[in-house]
Amino acid sequence: MASRILPVAKPFLRGYVHHAIAFSIIDLSSESDNHWFASNFIQLRCPHDLPSNRHSTLDFYHETFYAAYDDQFTIQTIHKNVIAHYNGGVIRFLIDTLEADGYTELMVNESYIPGTSTYMKDDFTHNIFIYGYDQEASVFYGKFVKDGVFTEAQILFEALQEAYARTNGQAVWVNHSKVYTRLHNPITFDSTRFYGFLSDYVKSRSCYRDNKMYVFGLDIYDKVIEYFGLLQEGRAESDIRVLHSLWEHKQSMRYKIKFLQEAGLLDPGADTVHRLEELEGDAFKLRALHLRSFFSPDQGLYAKIIRRTGELREKEAEVYESMLSRR
Known part of the structure; x- marks a missing residue:
């Protein structure tokens, strides 16, 4: 059979x-797949109503919903x-x-x-x-x-x-x-695309589509903080996907920039990968704090998440601004 x-x-x-x-x-x-991944999954976006609407999502952003996969x-x-x-x-x-x-x-x-x-x-x-x-x-x-x-x-x-x-x-x-x-077409790293997305992320904008319904790049942190403020007040439902997505973004950026540096395709700065590893760890700890709140809701936990989320934004902005200045 x-x-x-x-x-x-x-x-x-x-x-x-x-x-x-x-x-x-x-x-x-494969090297080709890593070149593809390094050129995509850099920008984030979420709707303005992310804090109050659990159908809203914080996710990676490209030209269209499946545009990143066109080469694959x-x-x-x-x-x-x-x-x-x-x-x-x-x-x-x-x-x-x-x-x-x-x-x-x-x-x-x-x-x-x-x-x-x-x-x-x-x-x-x-x-x-x-x-x-x-x-x-x-x-x-x-x-x-x-x-x-x-x-x-x-x-x-x-x-x-x-x-x-x-x-x-x-x-x-x-x-x-x-x-x-x-598809099995060879893919090479697109540095113009990489830096374009990274610049948009830092400047909280989208050069592809200016959609007033969404928040882009670093400004998504404001919505994440607002969401946990509502949780603290008992006015929202817990959804681990918010901080999970934030962590996956840090994980992805650390992975691809380390790959690009080791492949000789990018010079991000001597300590950049180490700083990205710290960002990834910080985001993972935020996710763990939120998971803990599922079992023992505590306003103190939410306050800690809010504070550390703001700190994560500041640290991340410094890393990427430094990278962009070296271009």
Whole structure:
């Protein structure tokens, strides 16, 4: 009987499922992939209502939602009605996609998927990742988010078919799944792009799209501080993704600038990587403080997070301003 499992990696970015899926395919093991990563994932943005709206996100920012991945994949967005008319339905569609070396981000109702946080509970339509199948065992190999962790899973054909049929919700994205096909074109570091994003980050602006709905770059710290002020007052819900995203940004910047320095592609300054490691550690400690507050809410913890977040902004600005002055 047929089976196929496409290669996957532990995702470098995993705070949001769209990044976790993409970085399960990109493992940053090649020089080309590192050149690509070094040229992207530098700028941040969030909506003005981040402090009060838990549907708002603090995330990396590029020209469009998937622009950073243009050199890595072809991404096809496929409406549920198209898959419904596919000969053999969603099961055959997924198998044929895998046989063509395609990964699928599939919208399903997770309350019908064993092992998910909402299994046999409330309806919850969300995206899962499919990277393999075994026809004899009638299972797909995939990943889904469970309790904030991108978790490996084996999903029976029958369960997946039911979960796919039971998707619901008014949002347009509920009806769309995506197929990722890996590209293998050589990619070189784009220093103009790197410094452009870094300059925008420091100046809290976007040269690509001036959207008054969003805050960019270092100014996102104001919204993070405002969010924890609301938490301190009991007027907001705890969401670890805010500080997790901030930490992933520091982790990413340390990783790529260290790579660029070691590859001789960038001279950031003698102690810059060390200072970036400190920023990464500071952001990780902030994340840990917030996690602690989940178990023992304490206004003192929130006050400490607010103070240290402001300090992190100041330290980060100094590092990047120094780098830009050396260009």
